[in-house]
Amino acid sequence: xxxxxxxxxxxxxxxxxxxxxxxxxxxxxxxxxSRLTQARHVAVGAAGTPVRARWLGMxxxxxxxxxxxxxxxxxxxxxxxxxxxxxxxxxxxxxxxTNLEDLDMVASSDTGSGDALEMLQDDLDFYxxxxxxxxxGPAA
Amino acid sequence: xxxxxxxxxxxxVWEVPAPAPRGVVLEQTQELNKFLAEIERxxxxxxxxxxxxxxxxxxxxxxxxxxLARNYASRPSAEWRPLFYRILxxxxxxxxxxxxxxxxxxxxxxxxxxxxxxxAVDPLDSVADGxxxxxxxxxRDQAMQKLEGSLRALPARQREAFMLRNFEGLDVAExxxxxxxxxxxxKTHYSRAVHSLRAQLGEVx
Numbered sequence: 250x251x252x253x254x255x256x257x258x259x260x261x262x263x264x265x266x267x268x269x270x271x272x273x274x275x276x277x278x279x280x281x282x283s284r285l286t287q288a289r290h291v292a293v294g295a296a297g298t299p300v301r302a303r304w305l306g307m308x309x310x311x312x313x314x315x316x317x318x319x320x321x322x323x324x325x326x327x328x329x330x331x332x333x334x335x336x337x338x339x340x341x342x343x344x345x346x347t348n349l350e351d352l353d354m355v356a357s358s359d360t361g362s363g364d365a366l367e368m369l370q371d372d373l374d375f376y377x378x379x380x381x382x383x384x385x386g387p388a389a
Numbered sequence: 390x391x392x393x394x395x396x397x398x399x400x401x402v403w404e405v406p407a408p409a410p411r412g413v414v415l416e417q418t419q420e421l422n423k424f425l426a427e428i429e430r431x432x433x434x435x436x437x438x439x440x441x442x443x444x445x446x447x448x449x450x451x452x453x454x455x456x457l458a459r460n461y462a463s464r465p466s467a468e469w470r471p472l473f474y475r476i477l478x479x480x481x482x483x484x485x486x487x488x489x490x491x492x493x494x495x496x497x498x499x500x501x502x503x504x505x506x507x508x509a510v511d512p513l514d515s516v517a518d519g520x521x522x523x524x525x526x527x528x529r530d531q532a533m534q535k536l537e538g539s540l541r542a543l544p545a546r547q548r549e550a551f552m553l554r555n556f557e558g559l560d561v562a563e564x565x566x567x568x569x570x571x572x573x574x575x576k577t578h579y580s581r582a583v584h585s586l587r588a589q590l591g592e593v594x
Contacts, residue, residue: 259583262590263555269533270556274430284447285429292454293422296462297414 421462424469425454428557432477435552438537439481439545449480470559471566478549478567485545539589543582546570550578551586 429450436446453476461472540548546568553564554575564579565572 259587262583262587265532266536266586266590267555269529269536270431270434272529273533274434277430277433281433281443281447282430285433285450286426288447288451288454289422289425289429292425292451292458293418295455296418296421296458298459 417462420466421458421469424466425457428470428473429454431557432473435556436477436481438540438552439548440484441541445484449477449484452480453477470557471563474553474557474559474567475569482545535590536586539586542589543585546574547578547582547585550575551582554579 432453433446433450436449437443440446440449453473456476457469457473461469464472540551543551549568550564553559553567554561559567561572561575564575568575568578570578
């Protein structure tokens with residue numbers, strides 16, 4: 250019984266709201282109706298002429314080429330102009346160690362093998378000897 | 390070395406479908422025109438209820454008509470109604486999303502109603518004057534405003550279900566097609582919408 254009453258209330262709400270909505274539709278002003286008519290004519294005129302997205306007809310390699318170009322540009326920007334500056338400013342070497350670390354290692358003294366600066370001097374003497382030997386040509 | 394624009398010009402060209410027989414096209418066009426004329430005002434009002442702004446509503450309806458005509462004109466006319474409302478509801482949702490984003494990130498831009506160039510609409514302008522039915526019209530107008538406010542307060546899916554079923558007269562299957570959900574979901578959304586509206590409007594009506 251209560252359910253029937255509720256249904257009747259729902260039905261009244263539905264019919265009342267429908268009637269109000271239809272009234273508001275009928276009450277649309279002339280200017281708006283005119284614009285809707287114009288829009289309809291444009292739509293009907295365009296019937297059956299689907300517009301395909303431009304990228305759908307694009308060859309498959311073009312997006313890939315674009316991505317590759319962007320990646321290349323990114324790499325160039327990252328390593329190109331900055332690499333020299335970074336190396337100079339932060340003294341970064343190819344193996345990731347800084348020159349400061351190298352200098353520290355070279356300058357530090359090792360009790361077992363003598364002064365590291367003396368080792369460096371020995372190396373320079375060796376390179377000087379090797380250079381002269383190479384310029385002298387093969388031994389007779 | 391070929392120039393870049395001569396390599397693949399195909400992607401720059403609009404695709405043109407195969408032409409249909411002239412008589413078929415004419416008949417189809419007339420039928421489509423009739424269909425759109427029948428629904429355009431209701432569709433506009435439904436969009437306006439959801440979006441508030443009449444210009445936005447007009448844009449969405451125009452866009453939906455264009456998409457239906459371009460992409461689905463060749464489909465059986467019985468399918469047009471749910472297809473049209475599906476396109477319309479998608480358009481409404483897209484616009485609401487764009488508004489949300491705009492409100493989040495571009496709050497400094499004036500909204501249409503904040504634009505000083507737009508004159509404020511006087512509610513009295515919409516009231517018919519001088520006629521014998523003026524009080525009744527005013528009451529109807531107020532009732533409709535109340536209804537619109539309650540519809541806007543509903544969750545989007547409930548509002549869609551209610552408007553498509555009750556205002557547009559779609560059956561459950563068509564509404565499900567328009568909303569892109571199951572018939573069971575339509576029934577649930579509709580039932581909840583009626584329940585909420587009754588809770589809000591029952592005492593007034």
